[in-house]
């Protein structure tokens with residue numbers, strides 16, 4: 319009766335794992351076509367394939383038993399690939415120096431150890447691999463608040479516990495059929511958890527990547543206008559509530575269209591990158607630098623007044639004058655016009671408007687200079703005070 323139970327489980331699980339793996343492989347195929355395939359994709363694919371092979375070997379073993387415990391060896395190899403895949407995903411790629419030799423040593427032990435000891439070694443090694451997957455999946459899940467990696471960790475924990483229980487049932491209770499059924503049942507559930515976990519984890523990562531891309535300018539790696547707005551919404555609201563001044567500097571590269579035309583768009587791109595790095599270096603860590611549009615950059619200086627903005631603008635201007643840019647042995651004279659503004663009750667739109675006004679003044683004054691305007695909010699007294 320117990321044997322029938324274990325056998326039935328094998329066929330039921332083989333069907334389940336075949337279906338899950340086929341679905342998973344389709345998704346992996348779709349993911350591998352993306353520009354940045356998820357970390358560990360290759361090793362996870364090998365894990366899914368070897369698991370399928372392991373279950374195929376288990377089913378085949380029911381029909382044509384062979385001397386060697388091929389299903390156990392295949393299960394160990396697939397657990398090893400899972401441990402390697404989770405370690406690559408967690409950024410601990412060096413784990414293969416340890417896990418690879420352990421896996422190889424366990425497989426080669428077939429020539430050295432008697433069957434009983436060999437089976438215990440198999441259990442211990444598989445438990446180790448699943449425990450590694452649990453630890454690394456758990457660590458990545460906790461660090462990145464990623465529910466998918468936490469599911470992989472849960473699968474690892476389940477399988478480690480099942481391996482230990484299986485070892486106890488075999489060594490102490492001599493109940494091989496129950497031990498076998500336990501491993502089949504838990505392995506099917508753990509495998510399904512790994513599949514769901516890997517999908518959830520990669521989807522969450524891609525979601526983060528997309529929202530990051532929509533707020534960052536890919537050329538200069540500065541925030542774009544949208545990123546600036548979302549980064550500053552809370553800061554500016556707090557500053558307004560506490561009556562703190564916020565300052566801003568707008569930087570516009572002089573005659574950038576002409577530089578583009580003369581040196582080519584690639585050089586134009588490198589000028590934008592050079593400008594972005596220069597601005598970041600001149601700013602303090604609390605300042606926010608963004609590429610606002612085309613060749614226009616906007617720097618927000620929280621909790622600062624007009625004097626600080628003007629000083630920063632002058633530093634940037636003299637840096638450009640003192641450090642001529644050399645690209646492909648061509649000396650390129652890059653200058654910029656800068657507008658500085660500050661306000662005590664500013665939103666981003668007010669700072670943008672005031673710095674734009676200041677920038678227009680700098681341009682009208684002949685470019686390569688700094689101009690500043692101060693935003694003075696109107697305070698209307700009530701009628702009684704006016705009289």
Ligand SMILES: Nc1nc2c(ncn2[C@@H]2O[C@H](COP(=O)(O)OP(=O)(O)OP(=O)(O)O)[C@@H](O)[C@H]2O)c(=O)[nH]1
Nearest residue numbers: 570571572573574575576578583584586587612613
């Ligand atoms: N290389 C490069 N050029 C860009 C990029 N985005 C916008 N541009 C170019 O930047 C130029 C901006 O031109 P304008 O706004 O007239 O600025 P300008 O020539 O600096 O004129 P002033 O600001 O008045 O001195 C345009 O020629 C755009 O084609 C980019 O990502 N890379």
